[in-house]
Amino acid sequence: MFEIIFVLSAPLLGGMLQGIERQLRARMQNRMGPPLLQPFYDMFKLIEKRPMIVDEAHTVFAIMHFLTLWAVVAMLVLGDNLLYVIFLHLLATIFLVIAGYSVKSVYSHLGANRELWVLAVYEPVLILFAVAFYLLEGSFSLQSIYSGQAHLFALLPLFAAMVLVALIKLGKSPFDAAHAHQEIIGGVEIEYGGVFYEFLYMAKWVEYIFIYTLFWLFAGSNLLLGIVLLAGVFVLLNLIDNATARIKISDLLKVGLIWGVGLAFINIVGLLYV
Amino acid sequence: MAVLLNLIFFLPPVLAAAMLRLPPERRNYTAVAGVGILTLFAVMLFFLPFEVRFAFPEALHLLFWAADIAVIGFFAYAGLRHRSMPVLLLALAQMALYLGVAGSAPAEKTADIVLNETARYMFLIINGVGGAIIIYALHYIQSEAVQQRRKNGFIALLFFFVGVMNMIVAANSIELFFLLFELTTLCSYLLIKFRQDAQSVENAKRALWMNQLGGLAILAAMAASLTAYETIYFDTLLSRANGAAWLLPLAFLALAAFVKAALIPFNSWLLGAMVAPTPVSAILHSATMVKIAPFLILKISGGFDATLSFLVALVGSFVFMTASLFALSKDYFKEVLGYSTIGLLGLMIALAAIADPLAHKAALFLICFHAVAKGALFLQAGILEKHYGVKYISQIRGLADRNPLFVAMIALAFGALTLPPFGVFLGKFMAIELFSQQMQSHPLFSVVLLFSVLGSVVLTLLYFRLLSNFYAKSAQSAGEGTAVDKRYFFPAAGLLAVLLAGAVLSFGTLGITQVLLPLLLLGTAGALVLLFRAKHIDRTKTYHCGEKEQAVLANSYFDFESRYMKRAQVLALVLMAAIVAGGWYV
Numbered sequence: 124m125f126e127i128i129f130v131l132s133a134p135l136l137g138g139m140l141q142g143i144e145r146q147l148r149a150r151m152q153n154r155m156g157p158p159l160l161q162p163f164y165d166m167f168k169l170i171e172k173r174p175m176i177v178d179e180a181h182t183v184f185a186i187m188h189f190l191t192l193w194a195v196v197a198m199l200v201l202g203d204n205l206l207y208v209i210f211l212h213l214l215a216t217i218f219l220v221i222a223g224y225s226v227k228s229v230y231s232h233l234g235a236n237r238e239l240w241v242l243a244v245y246e247p248v249l250i251l252f253a254v255a256f257y258l259l260e261g262s263f264s265l266q267s268i269y270s271g272q273a274h275l276f277a278l279l280p281l282f283a284a285m286v287l288v289a290l291i292k293l294g295k296s297p298f299d300a301a302h303a304h305q306e307i308i309g310g311v312e313i314e315y316g317g318v319f320y321e322f323l324y325m326a327k328w329v330e331y332i333f334i335y336t337l338f339w340l341f342a343g344s345n346l347l348l349g350i351v352l353l354a355g356v357f358v359l360l361n362l363i364d365n366a367t368a369r370i371k372i373s374d375l376l377k378v379g380l381i382w383g384v385g386l387a388f389i390n391i392v393g394l395l396y397v
Numbered sequence: 398m399a400v401l402l403n404l405i406f407f408l409p410p411v412l413a414a415a416m417l418r419l420p421p422e423r424r425n426y427t428a429v430a431g432v433g434i435l436t437l438f439a440v441m442l443f444f445l446p447f448e449v450r451f452a453f454p455e456a457l458h459l460l461f462w463a464a465d466i467a468v469i470g471f472f473a474y475a476g477l478r479h480r481s482m483p484v485l486l487l488a489l490a491q492m493a494l495y496l497g498v499a500g501s502a503p504a505e506k507t508a509d510i511v512l513n514e515t516a517r518y519m520f521l522i523i524n525g526v527g528g529a530i531i532i533y534a535l536h537y538i539q540s541e542a543v544q545q546r547r548k549n550g551f552i553a554l555l556f557f558f559v560g561v562m563n564m565i566v567a568a569n570s571i572e573l574f575f576l577l578f579e580l581t582t583l584c585s586y587l588l589i590k591f592r593q594d595a596q597s598v599e600n601a602k603r604a605l606w607m608n609q610l611g612g613l614a615i616l617a618a619m620a621a622s623l624t625a626y627e628t629i630y631f632d633t634l635l636s637r638a639n640g641a642a643w644l645l646p647l648a649f650l651a652l653a654a655f656v657k658a659a660l661i662p663f664n665s666w667l668l669g670a671m672v673a674p675t676p677v678s679a680i681l682h683s684a685t686m687v688k689i690a691p692f693l694i695l696k697i698s699g700g701f702d703a704t705l706s707f708l709v710a711l712v713g714s715f716v717f718m719t720a721s722l723f724a725l726s727k728d729y730f731k732e733v734l735g736y737s738t739i740g741l742l743g744l745m746i747a748l749a750a751i752a753d754p755l756a757h758k759a760a761l762f763l764i765c766f767h768a769v770a771k772g773a774l775f776l777q778a779g780i781l782e783k784h785y786g787v788k789y790i791s792q793i794r795g796l797a798d799r800n801p802l803f804v805a806m807i808a809l810a811f812g813a814l815t816l817p818p819f820g821v822f823l824g825k826f827m828a829i830e831l832f833s834q835q836m837q838s839h840p841l842f843s844v845v846l847l848f849s850v851l852g853s854v855v856l857t858l859l860y861f862r863l864l865s866n867f868y869a870k871s872a873q874s875a876g877e878g879t880a881v882d883k884r885y886f887f888p889a890a891g892l893l894a895v896l897l898a899g900a901v902l903s904f905g906t907l908g909i910t911q912v913l914l915p916l917l918l919l920g921t922a923g924a925l926v927l928l929f930r931a932k933h934i935d936r937t938k939t940y941h942c943g944e945k946e947q948a949v950l951a952n953s954y955f956d957f958e959s960r961y962m963k964r965a966q967v968l969a970l971v972l973m974a975a976i977v978a979g980g981w982y983v
């Protein structure tokens with residue numbers, strides 16, 4: 124029951140999370156920061172604006188991106204197959220990429236291209252993440268991961284790789300080249316406006332929930348460890364975001380492939396010998 | 398039932414003969430009817446509840462022997478005529494080895510033909526997908542600037558090819574397998590040479606000698622099998638092997654499969670085949686020729702020991718990753734498809750090398766659905782060339798404006814190669830689980846897993862990066878705004894429909910939600926794109942930061958091929974040599 128409520132309210136929770144995040148980052152910079160509910164105030168503003176679209180297909184793909192991500196979170200939280208969830212997440216990303224390509228806009232295309240390049244970095248890590256749990260639990264079943272023991276200490280290198288993935292996926296410095304606002308003015312987001320932009324916004328909220336739920340898996344059934352872990356990751360990601368400057372997309376690919384995939388792979392080989 | 402079985406072997410050659418004689422109109426009707434009957438036979442045989450085994454009469458064996466001599470003789474002649482030393486030398490070597498081996502075959506005879514489950518799947522692919530390609534070729538070939546007689550010959554050759562393929566998947570005798578293997582080499586040689594210009598002849602020669610190498614490996618396997626195990630039958634050889642040791646005959650057969658699959662370093666023959674008319678690429682990549690490779694590995698992997706199984710999987714997965722990377726540096730649409738075929742064949746071989754029922758099932762899934770998807774994609778590549786006059790990805794720009802339905806079909810075919818719940822996705826999904834499983838008993842399999850993961854991600858990147866070109870600006874090509882000819886459209890659309898319907902097959906492996914959810918999402922997206930018309934919402938132009946110059950969109954290219962090809966070839970060759978050398982010493 125709790126899971127179903129959690130899934131249904133995933134976009135709301137993600138919005139709340141973003142509100143807290145903006146406060147936290149502001150405090151780190153000695154600012155007051157916007158009110159906690161600012162993401163929702165933004166939402167109402169966007170809904171009230173006069174809707175404008177480039178064309179229908181472009182709009183549809185953004186909505187599908189959001190819906191698919193929501194479905195991904197549902198499958199993840201309700202305890203499906205971890206590997207399958209990761210591939211379904213790929214479908215959501217592909218919707219976003221096609222959305223980016225489906226309009227004749229230079230920045231939108233640049234964004235979609237970059238979205239694909241970073242996919243080449245984080246997707247292998249996510250798959251290896253699933254494989255690591257397969258080796259420890261004997262299956263990809265999320266049910267057994269949720270009810271099993273905490274594997275954080277057996278998976279420390281992988282945990283570091285997942286921090287890297289989280290920075291990329293949530294668009295945090297130094298790995299935010301895929302939707303860098305100052306460089307490619309938001310990439311795929313650029314051609315959306317009004318209520319339709321809100322769908323991309325909410326998709327981002329759901330992405331938060333997706334990534335943090337993946338971190339939750341490290342703690343297994345250990346509730347306390349899970350809470351501490353999530354809080355720690357939350358602070359860590361924002362600390363890194365605040366303390367670093369963006370690196371170029373080509374460097375992102377190199378760092379990601381060497382450190383992200385490298386650490387994940389070493390961890391898996393290590394599991395085989397321990 | 399034996400009648401039906403014989404018909405599926407012998408109807409295609411009969412149809413081939415008919416193609417040569419009939420006038421174009423009646424030729425087309427006969428071909429379509431023939432394809433229909435063959436597909437029907439394949440479906441009927443698919444539901445056959447028992448295994449069929451039988452031997453051909455002695456007279457037919459004599460005929461096979463004569464055919465072998467004739468084919469090898471023809472290769473020698475081709476080598477002389479086109480002054481190709483490798484072709485000639487390999488033909489002579491084959492002749493010497495064949496005469497030696499065929500003379501010393503034991504009197505003990507078992508079944509020549511065994512129809513098992515794998516063969517039944519292959520029948521469906523060969524006749525269904527091959528048939529769709531033949532129907533497409535009927536119209537396509539008419540636009541080639543050659544005599545009618547040669548056009549008919551082209552169609553006849555395609556039917557003959559299908560017949561040979563039908564028999565090769567059921568062959569139980571290595572000797573018969575060798576003949577059919579050589580016949581597929583012959584067919585591909587003649588098809589690649591079809592346009593008869595210098596480039597075509599050059600590439601056909603290369604395809605010929607490389608595949609002759611495969612033939613030679615089969616003869617070596619036969620010789621090794623005769624000396625050590627006194628049999629030339631697959632089933633007897635496997636029952637005597639039983640996974641106990643690293644068998645030399647199996648190592649040689651694996652080598653033949655590597656050549657046939659055009660795995661790096663033999664990749665150049667399949668990529669060179671692009672010079673031929675598009676239906677040739679379509680049929681080589683999907684229903685015939687290269688599919689012999691994973692099929693052969695499936696057939697013999699029961700006899701692999703753990704090390705051999707690992708090495709073959711390593712070669713396969715290594716090629717999967719490198720070929721996918723090399724595809725990123727290509728601009729010629731068919732070449733991109735070609736590299737992705739080589740890569741996926743590597744993955745199929747890696748899966749087939751694991752002696753496990755689930756791995757066999759996954760490999761079969763990949764073989765079947767890759768055949769359908771690649772067949773459809775090549776037919777679409779043909780439409781691009783014939784209808785739009787476009788060969789290179791960089792020329793495709795803007796096609797989405799002129800024919801959104803056609804672009805959506807290509808997108809769907811790419812989607813079917815990567816996304817849940819379609820067959821190729823399912824194959825990859827199972828591959829990751831199977832390699833993870835193997836890792837636990839054989840830690841080195843972690844390398845196979847890593848290669849496979851990276852390869853499949855790179856392929857996803859490749860397909861969708863390619864897709865971006867359809868939406869980019871500045872298209873300058875012919876065929877503006879006209880509908881694609883129905884005779885091109887229907888075979889391609891038909892294959893695509895099969896691909897989508899194939900999602901049903903994932904029900905056994907995936908749960909109901911796992912199959913229905915992505916279908917629902919994709920279906921909703923498709924329906925909304927087609928139906929959603931926002932009349933009351935204002936339109937806006939795209940944002941260019943105030944720039945007046947309209948930028949032309951382009952892809953980024955990564956030139957992995959020229960930088961790493963040599964190294965990849967050497968590494969793959971060393972691994973293959975290790976497989977054979979290991980068979981020799983162990």
